[in-house]
Amino acid sequence: MRKIFALILVALSMLIVGCGGGKGTDGKLRIVTSFYPIYLDTINLAKGINDVEVVNLTKPQVGCLHDYQLTTEDMKTLETADIFVVNGFGMESFLDKVIDNQPDLKVIDLSKVDDISPIVEDGEINPHVWLSVTYDKRQVIELSNRLSELDPNHALEYKKNALDYVTRLDALREQMHNELDFLPHKDIVTFHEAFPYFAKEFDLNVVAVVEREPGTEPTPKELEEIIEKLKGVDTKVIFTEPQYSPKAAETIARETGAKIYPLDPIVTGESTPDHADDYIERMLENMSTLQTALK
Ligand SMILES: [Zn+2]
Incomplete structure (x- = not known):
């Protein structure tokens, strides 16, 4: 009897400690993002969720990933990921290699959004869609939907966070139109x-x-x-x-x-959760720069 009781206790404590069963610290779900704008979208959606951690793959100064080659350290980081979030549209030219190496890795590709019309130049899709506030918002909604599917335990939180962030992005867009039109x-x-x-x-x-x-x-x-x-x-x-x-x-x-x-194309920055407002703040800076430059 005592043995069974002890076993139940052990099982219960395992449930509490490793409740997420993810690859992150203490069983947290670990989301790795490819570069800074994707990191910013993701930390806004994971805000306040204690058992989800978000890590940015590339270093703060890397910037756009055009022709970026994965380092050994990047490969190791990807092995610790439960979910990998990418911009797509060819920005992560190393993506096929990652999928070959880790066929079980869950990838959220934010180019798979119906209502983004890609701009094609010299036969290639321009990948910088996040610099349209409208498209960034669509990527946020897609990210929220996909995270909710892959991690249904936190679906309500992702959706609530998405609603908050999208409301702020709508306000940003409107303010920018008022000032720039x-x-x-x-x-x-x-x-x-x-x-x-x-x-x-x-x-x-x-x-x-x-x-x-x-x-x-x-x-x-x-x-x-x-x-x-x-x-x-x-x-x-x-x-x-x-x-x-x-x-x-x-x-x-x-x-x-x-x-x-x-x-500022908003592609570099320190990947820490206190930068959650970076996209909005830097867009507002871009707005005031344009007001000064084009008046
Ligand atoms: Zn670029």
């Missing part, structure tokens, strides 16, 4: 190919892009073309990204008299 100038030059969805949402016209691939300096011919295009524009502004060197933009500015401002 009537700007007298709409032509912008951006640093890399990050802003077409943003531009489309706020009716801006991307005249030229300084670096097609971030980290690859434009050729002299490309520089010349950008300079020529910019000469035909009334209000000459170039937007650089805090993540990359402004050298090429400075050259163009010298030749054209353009002004340089920072515009």
Whole structure:
């Protein structure tokens, strides 16, 4: 009798300690995200859920994942994941390799959303959809639905958090429209190919892009073309990204008299839960930069 009682006690304590049965600390469900904007969406949905932990795969300074190669450390992190959340649209070019290595890993691919119309350039889908507030919101809703399916114990919490965050994203979008819709100038030059969805949402016209691939300096011919295009524009502004060197933009500015401002694609940042408001805060900063630059 005593033995049975002891066994029941052990079983009960196991239930309490490892209640999630996940791969994280103390059996928490461990969600790994591919990079910063996906991390921000996910921590907003996991807010206040004690037995779910969210870890960002890539380091704070990595930024966009174009041509990113997984490190040994990244592979180890992925082995500890219960769920892996990715942006998709080709941003994670290593995704096939991950699925080959870990066929049982549950992957949430946020490009599998019906109501996102991808922008195709030179035969490739531009992956920077999160910079449209509308599309970011759709990714959040999709993420909430998929997390609720894979982790039904917390479905109510995910859905409640999604509702809160989506309400705030709607307010952000409305505020940005109120402030940006009537700007007298709409032509912008951006640093890399990050802003077409943003531009489309706020009716801006991307005249030229300084670096097609971030980290690859434009050729002299490309520089010349950008300079020529910019000469035909009334209000000459170039937007650089805090993540990359402004050298090429400075050259163009010298030749054209353009002004340089920072515009943030929100791809780098410390991956800690206290950054949950980063997307909204940095979008508001982008809004006020545009107001100054395009008035
Ligand atoms: Zn990018």
